[in-house]
Amino acid sequence: MKRWMPALTVTAVVLLLVPGCRRDASPDAAPPGAAVTSTDPLPSWNAGTTRTAIVDFVNAVTTNGSPEFVLPPERIAVFDNDGTLWAEQPMYFQEFFLLDRVRALAQSHPEWTTKEPYRSALAGDMKRLAASGEKGIAELMAVTHTGMTIDEFASTVRAWMYTARHPISKRPYTEMVYQPMLELLAYLRANGFKTFIVSGGGSEFMRPWVEKVYGIPPEQVVGSRGKLKYEVKDGKPALMKLPEIDLVDDGPGKPVGIAQVIGRRPIAAFGNSDGDFQMLEYTSGGPGRRLALIVHHTDADREWAYDRGSHIGKLERGLDEAGTRGWILADMKRDWKTIYPPK
Amino acid sequence: MKRWMPALTVTAVVLLLVPGCRRDASPDAAPPGAAVTSTDPLPSWNAGTTRTAIVDFVNAVTTNGSPEFVLPPERIAVFDNDGTLWAEQPMYFQEFFLLDRVRALAQSHPEWTTKEPYRSALAGDMKRLAASGEKGIAELMAVTHTGMTIDEFASTVRAWMYTARHPISKRPYTEMVYQPMLELLAYLRANGFKTFIVSGGGSEFMRPWVEKVYGIPPEQVVGSRGKLKYEVKDGKPALMKLPEIDLVDDGPGKPVGIAQVIGRRPIAAFGNSDGDFQMLEYTSGGPGRRLALIVHHTDADREWAYDRGSHIGKLERGLDEAGTRGWILADMKRDWKTIYPPK
Numbered sequence: 001m002k003r004w005m006p007a008l009t010v011t012a013v014v015l016l017l018v019p020g021c022r023r024d025a026s027p028d029a030a031p032p033g034a035a036v037t038s039t040d041p042l043p044s045w046n047a048g049t050t051r052t053a054i055v056d057f058v059n060a061v062t063t064n065g066s067p068e069f070v071l072p073p074e075r076i077a078v079f080d081n082d083g084t085l086w087a088e089q090p091m092y093f094q095e096f097f098l099l100d101r102v103r104a105l106a107q108s109h110p111e112w113t114t115k116e117p118y119r120s121a122l123a124g125d126m127k128r129l130a131a132s133g134e135k136g137i138a139e140l141m142a143v144t145h146t147g148m149t150i151d152e153f154a155s156t157v158r159a160w161m162y163t164a165r166h167p168i169s170k171r172p173y174t175e176m177v178y179q180p181m182l183e184l185l186a187y188l189r190a191n192g193f194k195t196f197i198v199s200g201g202g203s204e205f206m207r208p209w210v211e212k213v214y215g216i217p218p219e220q221v222v223g224s225r226g227k228l229k230y231e232v233k234d235g236k237p238a239l240m241k242l243p244e245i246d247l248v249d250d251g252p253g254k255p256v257g258i259a260q261v262i263g264r265r266p267i268a269a270f271g272n273s274d275g276d277f278q279m280l281e282y283t284s285g286g287p288g289r290r291l292a293l294i295v296h297h298t299d300a301d302r303e304w305a306y307d308r309g310s311h312i313g314k315l316e317r318g319l320d321e322a323g324t325r326g327w328i329l330a331d332m333k334r335d336w337k338t339i340y341p342p343k
Numbered sequence: 344m345k346r347w348m349p350a351l352t353v354t355a356v357v358l359l360l361v362p363g364c365r366r367d368a369s370p371d372a373a374p375p376g377a378a379v380t381s382t383d384p385l386p387s388w389n390a391g392t393t394r395t396a397i398v399d400f401v402n403a404v405t406t407n408g409s410p411e412f413v414l415p416p417e418r419i420a421v422f423d424n425d426g427t428l429w430a431e432q433p434m435y436f437q438e439f440f441l442l443d444r445v446r447a448l449a450q451s452h453p454e455w456t457t458k459e460p461y462r463s464a465l466a467g468d469m470k471r472l473a474a475s476g477e478k479g480i481a482e483l484m485a486v487t488h489t490g491m492t493i494d495e496f497a498s499t500v501r502a503w504m505y506t507a508r509h510p511i512s513k514r515p516y517t518e519m520v521y522q523p524m525l526e527l528l529a530y531l532r533a534n535g536f537k538t539f540i541v542s543g544g545g546s547e548f549m550r551p552w553v554e555k556v557y558g559i560p561p562e563q564v565v566g567s568r569g570k571l572k573y574e575v576k577d578g579k580p581a582l583m584k585l586p587e588i589d590l591v592d593d594g595p596g597k598p599v600g601i602a603q604v605i606g607r608r609p610i611a612a613f614g615n616s617d618g619d620f621q622m623l624e625y626t627s628g629g630p631g632r633r634l635a636l637i638v639h640h641t642d643a644d645r646e647w648a649y650d651r652g653s654h655i656g657k658l659e660r661g662l663d664e665a666g667t668r669g670w671i672l673a674d675m676k677r678d679w680k681t682i683y684p685p686k
Contacts, residue, residue: 073560150602194562207606217416218606219537219563228602230595230621237621237628239602246603252573259493259571259582260589261604263550263561278573278580285580 041187043337044180050293050335053328054184057291061267062191068289072192076266078222078258078279079185081199081206083272083313084295085214086177087166089304091312093173094201097160101144142243145202146226149238154208161209171340174213179341181270181295185214188268196220196266198258200250200275204241222257224249254279272297273313280318280327292327294318299333384530386680387523393636393678396671397527400634404610405534411632415535419609421565421601421622422528424542424549426615426656427638428557429520430509432647434655436516437544440503444487485586488545489569492581497551504552514683517556522684524613524638528557531611539563539609541601543593543618547584565600567592597622615640616656623661623670635670637661642676 045051061070082088102112102121112118117136120128129136145153161174169176185195195216197206203223210216227244230237249257255278258266269276269283272295280292297306297313307315322329332339388394404413425431445455445464455461460479463471472479488496504517512519528538538559540549546566553559570587573580592600598621601609612619612626615638623635640649640656650658665672675682 073554076562196562203603203606211416219419219539219604221606225603228599230598230625232624232628235628237598237625239598239625255573255580255582256571260546260568261562263546263564281575282573282580282582285575285578 041190042180042183044183046335046337048335050328050330054187054291054293057268057289058188058191060289070267070288074264074267075188075191075193076196076262076264077188077193077268078196078198078262078266078270078283079181080271080273080276080279081197081201081223083297084178084270084276085181085185085197086173087169087303088313089306090168092201093166093176094205096164096166096173097157097205098140098144100160100164101156102140105143138243145205146241146243149240150204150228151238153204153241157205157208174209175343176340177213178295178336179338180336182214182341184270185216189215193268194220196222196258196262198222198249198254198269198279200224200248200253202226203249222249222254222261224253250275252278255282258282267291269293270295271318273315274317275313277318281325284325284327292325294322294327294329296329296331298331299336299339301333302339303332305333384533385523385526387526389678389680391678393671393673397530397634397636400611400632401531401534403632413610413631417607417610418531418534418536419539419605419607420531420536420611421539421541421605421609421613421626422524423614423616423619423622424540424544424566426640427521427613427619428524428528428540429516430512430646431656432649433511435544436509436519437548439507439509439516440500440548441483441487443503443507444499445483448486481586488548489584489586492583493547493571494581496547496584500548501551517552518686519683520556521638521679522681523679525557525684527613528559532558536611537563539565539601539605541565541592541597541612541622543567543591543596545569546592565592565597565604567596593618595621598625601625610634612636613638614661616658617660618656620661624668627668627670635668637665637670637672639672639674641674642679642682644676645682646675648676 042051042054045054060066060068061075063069079085082092086093099121102118106112106118106122109118112122117129117132117140120132121140161172164173165171166173166176188195197210197214197216197220199206199222201223203221203225206221206223207218210221211218225246227242227246229240229242231240232238247253247257247260254276258279265286266283267286267288268291269280270293271280276294280294284290284292294315296315296319297304299305306313307319318327319329321327385394385397388397403409403411404418406412422428425435429436442464445461449455449461449465452461455465460472460475460483463475464483504515507516508514509516509519531538540553540557540559540563542549542565544566546564546568549564549566550561553564554561568589570585570589572583572585574583590596590600590603594617597619601622608629609626610629610631611634612623613636614623619637623637627633627635637658639658639662640647642648649656650662661670662672664670
């Protein structure tokens, strides 16, 4: 059986740290932008080989007369989201959203207190929830992510983003984006690049907030998606979210999503886990100068340190092959001056 | 059974006018652009209610302080392709491409001369080809549109576009685009709109040439699509085109394609047939000022005249309901000074 959402693994759910998760109401919590005030376009990147590799690449493909010059329309850059543009520990943020939705919806579903997998989710009994397996997870996904219109879902996501806080950092999730990556996005755009998100997360989960947070418009978001059905109810046309998978935009699904939605091969790709391997491979496999970069989570003090053994964002093949493939490993601890935007 | 490509109906194939179809080699035939030389942004549109409706709409949504002002990122305009941006008679141009491909491929398939549906296609026996039904058509689609990488397919389309000529007009297909619509695309873009194609035709059939011809980049093309498979052959990553439908971007499939790829509701939509009905309905069903326009083919002298009874681009419901829904009917004969770009 295909998983309903690749991100939502049973292991991940087991690791849910729900207790102590505050829910402050602060509707005007302004998400951070990439405020570049100095003339240095990448102030949060330390000098070193990683930064140099990025700048050299951009110069090579944008300098008129350079043998590696690339015309602006072909300057397509793709970014994974979870673990590349924002954090992903202790579990994918979309999973926090899912569990918060189960709790919110439970108010009109009293029967859930005695019915699996809801009972376990609500009681915080993660062992039991894991026992419900993929079928249970799929049921939770269906209940929280389908059966409504895409507009209703977008409103729900937007409202959650304003009020929800990460259980460990206590920050809004949209403030757990990486400042160096915001600068990189802005730097590439200033050099004629079109920046896209290509994520295993749901496209409808990302679109409501990425424009404000990353400067990436909804039409430049490629994500996992469910099937949709066009309906006209009471004279109002709408798109209903159905509980059937349409694309799992992860692993080999990423080049597929890129080809379907973008329709040309990127010249730069940024990821952090083996779920990004094929996207990096596809990008760097084209002719001409290419940039493939892996954000390596090495900073247990300021963020998290994980790679090979991680239950989330596992990085093994990428770590083994980056060197021979000419992919850049960005070491968060070494290469990044700061992690999150200033409060 | 779902049709392999909605465009490719058996009726259409029956109407194929193959004899006399020249194939001149002219690799440098430059496709036309929207050369607007006067200060009038719509020189090929006659004065009248249609032109006024377009200009009024653009002024209303782009004038600062207007109660109907729309921020630039939300200025999404979607255009059907066949019959809206270029001609579609006597059959969809992608169908001419298909039959030309069967002929080209037949050189390495001597067995096709005695095997259906190839034999009929090659012999121009359209009655027999029709008898092969949807299964036969699906087989021709599979042979001509799948089993190769998307890059190989794009090269084939590009080469065909340079050399193929329309059997009646004798023009390259890319010169059978509508000059008034090229001006409209440029006019909207000059006013901060992002223009998209949303077509029943294949996205991979359109992407190789629409940027040059319409100024619409590949990533702003939503079309019907087959499934893709990521493969690495001899170290080279590629996407293989599979003979399975992924999206039929026609009728109710158009709002689905819009939601999947664009991720926001357009404020302006342009179509010509009932296959565009739901796209126009979805677009005009949103809040605020909207524009929905149907190109009505009324000009048998300069182009073709067809609507209710047509085997291609049937327009019936749209014609019946345009008035009550406030949709604009652009009458080609009355509203357009010219049809095609000057040679």
